Amino acid sequence: MNTFDFTQSFRDADLVRGVMEEIRRTVTRPWVLMEICGGQTHSIVRHGLDQLLPPEIELVHGPGCPVCVTPLEQIDRALAIASRPDVIFTSYGDMLRVPGSNRDLFSIRAQGGDVRVVYSPLDAVKIARENPHKQVVFFAIGFETTAPPNVMAVRQAKALGLKNFSVLVSHVRVPPAIRAILGSPSNRVQGFLLAGHVCSIMGYWEYPPLAEQYRVPMVVTGFEPLDLANGILKVIQLLEAGQVEVANAYSRLVTFEGNRPAQQMISEVFMDCDRAWRGIGVIPQSGWRLRPEYAKFDAEERFDVAEIAPKESPLCIAGQIMQGMKKPHDCPAFGTLCTPEHPLGATMVSSEGACAAYYKYGR
Amino acid sequence: MTDSLDLTGAVCPIPLPHNEQIVLGHGSGGKMAADLIAKTFLPAFDNPALRAGDDGAVVEVPPGKLVLSTDSHVVSPLFFPGGDIGHLAVCGTVNDLAVMGATPLYLTAGFILEEGLPLDTLQRIVHSMRAAAEEAGVQIVSGDTKVVQRGKADGVYIATAGVGVLPPGRQLGGAQAQPGDVVLLSGPMGDHGIAVLAARGELGFETDIHSDCAPLNGLIARLLAACPDVHVLRDPTRGGVATTLNEIARQSGVGITLFEKNLPVRPAVAAVCEMLGFDPLYVANEGKVLVILPRQSADRALEALRASKEGREAVLIGEVTATPPGRVLMKTAIGSTRVVDMLAGELLPRIC
Numbered sequence: 001m002n003t004f005d006f007t008q009s010f011r012d013a014d015l016v017r018g019v020m021e022e023i024r025r026t027v028t029r030p031w032v033l034m035e036i037c038g039g040q041t042h043s044i045v046r047h048g049l050d051q052l053l054p055p056e057i058e059l060v061h062g063p064g065c066p067v068c069v070t071p072l073e074q075i076d077r078a079l080a081i082a083s084r085p086d087v088i089f090t091s092y093g094d095m096l097r098v099p100g101s102n103r104d105l106f107s108i109r110a111q112g113g114d115v116r117v118v119y120s121p122l123d124a125v126k127i128a129r130e131n132p133h134k135q136v137v138f139f140a141i142g143f144e145t146t147a148p149p150n151v152m153a154v155r156q157a158k159a160l161g162l163k164n165f166s167v168l169v170s171h172v173r174v175p176p177a178i179r180a181i182l183g184s185p186s187n188r189v190q191g192f193l194l195a196g197h198v199c200s201i202m203g204y205w206e207y208p209p210l211a212e213q214y215r216v217p218m219v220v221t222g223f224e225p226l227d228l229a230n231g232i233l234k235v236i237q238l239l240e241a242g243q244v245e246v247a248n249a250y251s252r253l254v255t256f257e258g259n260r261p262a263q264q265m266i267s268e269v270f271m272d273c274d275r276a277w278r279g280i281g282v283i284p285q286s287g288w289r290l291r292p293e294y295a296k297f298d299a300e301e302r303f304d305v306a307e308i309a310p311k312e313s314p315l316c317i318a319g320q321i322m323q324g325m326k327k328p329h330d331c332p333a334f335g336t337l338c339t340p341e342h343p344l345g346a347t348m349v350s351s352e353g354a355c356a357a358y359y360k361y362g363r
Numbered sequence: 364m365t366d367s368l369d370l371t372g373a374v375c376p377i378p379l380p381h382n383e384q385i386v387l388g389h390g391s392g393g394k395m396a397a398d399l400i401a402k403t404f405l406p407a408f409d410n411p412a413l414r415a416g417d418d419g420a421v422v423e424v425p426p427g428k429l430v431l432s433t434d435s436h437v438v439s440p441l442f443f444p445g446g447d448i449g450h451l452a453v454c455g456t457v458n459d460l461a462v463m464g465a466t467p468l469y470l471t472a473g474f475i476l477e478e479g480l481p482l483d484t485l486q487r488i489v490h491s492m493r494a495a496a497e498e499a500g501v502q503i504v505s506g507d508t509k510v511v512q513r514g515k516a517d518g519v520y521i522a523t524a525g526v527g528v529l530p531p532g533r534q535l536g537g538a539q540a541q542p543g544d545v546v547l548l549s550g551p552m553g554d555h556g557i558a559v560l561a562a563r564g565e566l567g568f569e570t571d572i573h574s575d576c577a578p579l580n581g582l583i584a585r586l587l588a589a590c591p592d593v594h595v596l597r598d599p600t601r602g603g604v605a606t607t608l609n610e611i612a613r614q615s616g617v618g619i620t621l622f623e624k625n626l627p628v629r630p631a632v633a634a635v636c637e638m639l640g641f642d643p644l645y646v647a648n649e650g651k652v653l654v655i656l657p658r659q660s661a662d663r664a665l666e667a668l669r670a671s672k673e674g675r676e677a678v679l680i681g682e683v684t685a686t687p688p689g690r691v692l693m694k695t696a697i698g699s700t701r702v703v704d705m706l707a708g709e710l711l712p713r714i715c
Contacts, residue, residue, distance in 0.1 A: 045701070048695045051699040361701040
């Protein structure tokens with residue numbers, strides 16, 4: 001067969017060991033690296049990549065799980081909307097387990113709410129067309145990666161003249177989060193693995209000013225063991241050489257400019273806004289919301305849920321974990337009061353959350 | 364009523380026969396129910412115990428201990444590539460008996476039918492049950508039918524119970540795994556779960572993945588004939604191989620280590636799992652068996668499994684260790700070790 005296996009080839013044990021050997025040869029002193037993306041955290045722990053790294057390298061886990069950082073007030077708004085009898089609430093699967101102040105979407109569904117898992121926001125548009133007498137709401141969460149399909153859904157709903165489709169937007173962006181982490185006085189991160197999927201849409205032109213300002217090298221990195229090993233090697237090479245630059249170790253998918261038509265479409269529909277990150281707090285200009293000309297597709301406007309503004313569990317240290325200040329086992333509730341079945345906070349909820357990954361893979 | 368009504372020649376309208384779809388009357392216990400049994404269930408499952416028409420089935424049982432098992436089946440869609448709810452309902456209970464080391468003999472079947480279910484659909488399901496029962500060599504000797512209002516069920520639910528006989532001297536169970544044993548799996552993981560998911564038509568792409576749904580009693584009988592020293596057999600259905608092995612590790616108080624590079628997954632199943640963020644270790648199987656037995660018998664067991672079509676792709680996937688008790692570990696393909704936990708709740712597709 002002539003087909004190339006895009007997963008197995010990047011999980012080749014010999015190739016990964018070779019890169020690990022190169023990392024061991026290169027490293028001379030301790031370094032703290034942050035993988036920004038939750039998909040990378042999941043992959044690192046699933047494949048046990050961190051165990052193969054030399055002891056000098058510490059990986060801390062960034063805030064790049066969209067499920068984890070979706071703020072409590074947006075979850076509570078989602079729950080309020082989903083409980084309405086006139087609503088079909090649609091969402092990506094892993095949002096259903098995320099706890100709001102006192103319940104989750106699963107319990108809304110169990111109590112009779114029409115909550116449906118979709119694989120794409122375009123499926124939600126289809127549901128809206130098929131159910132003209134219901135209000136269909138899609139929970140549009142995510143980083144830059146999920147913005148193009150979410151934007152497509154809104155544009156399609158507009159083109160179809162749908163009056164019963166709206167999105168509850170909770171979009172966040174990576175560069176402002178990196179700025180917040182690096183700008184914190186307690187920051188420990190010395191090098192970044194940038195999120196490959198985010199960069200496949202956005203390119204990496206936004207990052208050189210950040211790297212320069214904070215003197216921190218960054219490397220665009222993929223998700224398979226070999227991608228991650230290569231990304232780590234590249235950051236270590238830059239750190240050891242005292243070089244500050246933004247390098248690309250995921251060139252099979254990412255270019256400097258990124259996907260320009262997608263970026264163009266995003267900026268037509270979304271605009272920057274301040275956004276609260278669950279466990280971290282408000283990061284200025286770190287999110288996207290719908291532009292005023294798309295306001296009629298905004299579920300927050302349609303359902304009058306802006307007043308909902310709840311408080312977090314005081315036990316949860318997700319915020320410090322996502323800023324790289326603490327690890328999951330530093331939390332007294334980890335694995336006892338807080339488990340994937342009964343998550344107290346953001347990072348235990350999604351399989352991409354650092355606490356859930358540590359719990360699942362027995363760290 | 365008035366006196367002026369002329370009733371000459373008035374007749375009651377003859378009720379419609381309702382032979383195209385299930386209506387509430389089919390569950391009434393009256394003539395319609397009897398008709399349904401006579402026309403649909405009896406011809407398909409025909410055997411002396413059922414034909415007797417009594418409240419219970421009287422059956423012959425060879426010497427040995429009785430093993431009883433029950434399982435309820437709900438699946439959407441009712442028909443999927445490689446099987447349907449009827450096939451599943453027979454195989455599920457047959458396999459639960461077979462992994463206990465028992466010879467499955469008799470099943471009972473309870474049907475919850477939703478008003479409006481096309482009779483033709485029920486007939487297809489019943490024929491599929493008959494085919495699966497014939498393949499497994501069991502008889503369906505007793506049954507029950509209830510009909511619920513439209514909207515109160517999803518077409519049809521089937522609960523089956525089964526009786527099997529454990530030959531004297533044989534004892535298998537989840538608590539009998541021992542350090543030094545190895546873990547075999549009779550074929551690739553996740554075919555059933557992904558086939559059903561794809562059949563719902565929500566994925567936006569088509570696959571040629573077929574459910575592995577099959578009765579395993581023949582395969583298991585041949586395995587036990589070749590290797591009477593098997594300690595544990597279990598079918599990794601919902602929760603997948605990972606959850607089943609966690610149960611066994613807890614019951615036996617042993618550790619189990621899997622070898623990632625040995626884990627069998629078809630490329631198409633692996634691809635769907637990658638896209639949706641599923642791990643095939645947690646996806647359901649309906650025609651696979653996990654075998655735990657002493658290492659020295661592994662080759663003989665693999666040979667016996669591979670001689671049957673259901674076990675042609677059997678492989679050794681792991682080993683049993685003294686520590687850590689109650690946990691499942693995995694040696695990853697790149698040489699590290701991690702814990703493999705049970706499935707927490709519903710298997711959810713990931714956002715990205």
